[in-house]
Amino acid sequence: MSHSLLAKWQGIQRVVVVGLGVTGLSVVRYLQKLPCELSIKVIDTRAKPPGVESLDASIEVHTGSWQLDWLLESDLIVTNPGIALATPETQQALANNIPVIGDIELFAWAANAPVVAITGSNGKSTVTDLTGVLAKSAGLTVGVGGNIGVPALELLADDVDLYVLELSSFQLETTSSLKLAAAAYLNLSEDHMDRYQGMEDYAEAKQRIFLHADKAIVNRAEPETFPKNDIPVVSFGFDEQDFGLVWLEAQEYLSKQGQPIVAVEDLKLVGRHNIANSLVALALLDSVDVELASVIPALKTYSGLTHRCQLVVDNDGIKWINDSKATNVASTLAALSGLQLTGCLHLLVGGVxxxxxxxxLAPVLQSLNVQLHCFGQDGDLFVPLHSSALRWETMEQAIKSFHHKLKAGDLVMLSPACASFDQFKNFMDRGDEFTRLAQHYTKFSS
Incomplete structure (x- = not known):
């Protein structure tokens, strides 16, 4: 344990972990590995919290309700991001001057390599994953996680060159000393209003990402993403400033300060929102002195997170896009925004x-060369949205009807705007089935 980390733990003996699940278990495992004598207790208000069976017998556990005495007797409380700081029991502990932190703050105490982090209402998972992929392609050893994939504490290692974290507003609430080489704030739209008193409260939580950041990466189109504190700012957007877009010989390019980096048409990622995501990833890597030319090959081949506007087949100029994660209207609208179509879009919608x-969806569909395929329990609700709409019982019936007619430039996209549990286990199962069908019928057609 380093001297700086040792100093953080000075005087802390009794730790209470509030909330289990993946994050809570990562906290317990981390605390048990520390070379200092700690009494660790766990509280979870659920009767049978996930992961409780993984705890060893040395850890006292209270389930089914709060155990206020444990909180008030502790030296430190490490709370799950899903538990609001406004919870009365947490407020009582804070009123008694007992520190309440989250797993990201524990990570901040221990991390020895540069950290970049991403927050925002939409797109942060893709930016986090893409930044990690590009950094690895440049030869760095990278830890990628946080609110996506691996909990932050499980990323800690001596040989890591760079950490890339996705951070939610919930995680930022309990983080106060995270030093970032660069912090990206992508966008702000209404979300989690059941947790916050209003948009101002929600936005304030997001702003915490800039507390100890060396540089801010912000959205030129959204002033709300700019830092309130005085740190250097790099912006991204769809004009020629900072990280943006330029036209050169009738081609659109991602650019840095007007200098072209890579042609938009060379990217496998689909949609204007993913152009913005690519710009942010480049800006983050540039902030930690990664040579951008070295990551271009990986950027060209990156096809997105599984089930999120993911290119699963590109055959003879016909692209198949798995956006099964689009379980609501807003997600499907985002997927349709700025599609670069040279042929017909076969759009698969429906479910629960x-x-x-x-x-x-209707006005957006009117602006596209689209054939709408409606399936599943509530497929009928989509039929009135466009004159091309066809009603099918299943996704496979729809694909079977048109796969042999597809031509170069056509796009087949599953972006259902619905939940999946009428015909599938979950959205992942639905996306996997779409991918299987795409591969099967592409092979069948060629």
């Missing part, structure tokens, strides 16, 4: 609509 109003 959860009472949603799908009428917002």
């Amino acid at each position: 609509g959860k009472g949603a109003d799908f009428s917002e």
Whole structure:
């Protein structure tokens, strides 16, 4: 344990971990590995919390309710990001001057390599994953996680060159000393209003990412993403400033300060939102002195996170896009925004609509060369949205009907705007089935 980390733990003996699951278990495992004598207790208000069976007998556990005495007797509380700081029991501990932190703060105490982090209402998982992939392609040893994939504490290692973290507003609430080489704030839209008092409260939590950042990466189109503190700012957007777009010989390029980096048409990622995501990843890597030319091959081949506008087949100019993660209207609208179409879009929609109003899709569909394929339990709700709409029982029936007619420039996209549990286990199962069908019928057609 380093001297600086040892100093952080000075005087701390009794630690209470609040909330289990993946994050809570990572906290317990981390605490048990520390070379200092700690009494560790766990509270989870669920009767049978996930992961409780993994705890060893040395750890006292209280489930099914709060155990206020444990909180008030502790030296430190490490709380799960899913538990609001406004919870009365947490507030009582804070009123008694007992520190309440999260796993990201513990990570901040221990991390010895540079850290970049990403927050925002939408797109942060893709940016985090892409940044990690590109950094690895440049030869760095990279730890990627946080709110995506691996918990931050499980990334800690002596041989890591760079950490890339996705951070939610919930995680940022309990983080106060995280030093970042660069912090990206992608966008802000209404979310988690059941947790926050309003948009201002939610935005304030996101702003915490800039507390100890050396540089801010912000969205030129959204002033709300700019830091309130005085740190250097690099912006991204769809004009020629900072990280943006330029036209050269009738081609659009991602650029840095007007200098072209890579042609948009060379990217496998689909949609304007993914162009923005690519710009952010480049800006983050540039902030930690990664040579951008070295990551271009990996950027060209990156096809996205599984089930999120993921290119799964590109055959003879016909692209198949798995966006099964689009379980609501807003997600499907984002997927359709700025599609570069030279042929026909075969759009697969439907499933369990959860009472949603799908009428917002109609004007967007009118602007596209689209053939709408509606399937599943609530497929009927999509039929009135476009004159091309065809009704099918299953996704496979739809694909079977058109796969042999596809031509170069056509795009087949599953972006269902619905939940999946009428016909599938979950959205991943639905996306996997789409990918299987794409590969099968592509092979069948060629």
